Amino acid sequence: MQLVQETKNLVRLTRFGMVNCFLVREDDGLTLIDTGVAGSAPSIRKAAQSLGAPIRRILLTHAHIDHIGSLDALAGEYPGMEFAVGQRESRLLRKDFSLAAGETGKRLMGFPGAKSQPTRLLNDGDRIGSLQAAFSPGHTPGHFAFLDMRDGSLIAGDAFTTQTGVLAAGTFKLLFPFPALFSWNREVAAESARKLRGLKPERLAVGHGKTVESPLAAIDQAIELAFRQCGKMLN
Numbered sequence: 001m002q003l004v005q006e007t008k009n010l011v012r013l014t015r016f017g018m019v020n021c022f023l024v025r026e027d028d029g030l031t032l033i034d035t036g037v038a039g040s041a042p043s044i045r046k047a048a049q050s051l052g053a054p055i056r057r058i059l060l061t062h063a064h065i066d067h068i069g070s071l072d073a074l075a076g077e078y079p080g081m082e083f084a085v086g087q088r089e090s091r092l093l094r095k096d097f098s099l100a101a102g103e104t105g106k107r108l109m110g111f112p113g114a115k116s117q118p119t120r121l122l123n124d125g126d127r128i129g130s131l132q133a134a135f136s137p138g139h140t141p142g143h144f145a146f147l148d149m150r151d152g153s154l155i156a157g158d159a160f161t162t163q164t165g166v167l168a169a170g171t172f173k174l175l176f177p178f179p180a181l182f183s184w185n186r187e188v189a190a191e192s193a194r195k196l197r198g199l200k201p202e203r204l205a206v207g208h209g210k211t212v213e214s215p216l217a218a219i220d221q222a223i224e225l226a227f228r229q230c231g232k233m234l235n
């Protein structure tokens with residue numbers, strides 16, 4: 001697993017060159033955002049040790065297999081460890097694929113479910129330590145991104161990818177088609193991309209791809225392309 005210190009408080013952990021999770025330093029220890037694929041727990045533990053702080057809480061951006069793979073191996077490892085996930089996304093963690101009234105999207109796939117029970121369900125705007133939770137559905141019905149209020153780092157999960165330039169979830173690009181293939185509703189994703197742009201992030205950290213500094217211009221292009229692919233005008 002590759003460790004990249006993105007800022008004083010943010011470390012990116014990358015496996016296979018394309019699956020990221022993040023450690024965020026807080027006063028009381030570390031917050032782990034996403035848990036990678038199965039089998040990542042030992043290297044995540046090692047990374048936390050090398051930072052000299054315990055993992056106090058786990059946050060999920062969404063419940064896809066490459067983000068919850070090591071959840072059950074890590075959750076509850078320390079007494080009092082918190083595990084938080086978006087209220088809507090928690091149903092996917094239980095493999096409840098029913099849709100709420102007004103929701104439409106592609107067939108939901110890539111959700112293996114988990115045994116771990118969340119200790120907290122997140123709603124838009126909730127604060128978890130230094131992080132503000134931003135409901136950003138589209139890639140999945142209950143996706144969340146997290147803005148570090150100290151330095152403007154946006155840990156955006158799969159709302160964006162940067163593997164082949166900054167793209168909003170659901171945008172199709174032949175070089176790296178997976179985010180589009182596994183995105184549930186690209187119109188909703190485009191709206192969420194615009195909402196996250198409104199948080200004016202200083203850097204964009206994502207589930208797949210490198211972190212992008214001063215990302216607003218690239219995000220603007222991504223949003224324009226996302227709306228164009230939906231056949232909608234940006235208004």
Ligand SMILES: [Zn+2]
Nearest residue numbers: 064066158207
């Ligand atoms: Zn992913």
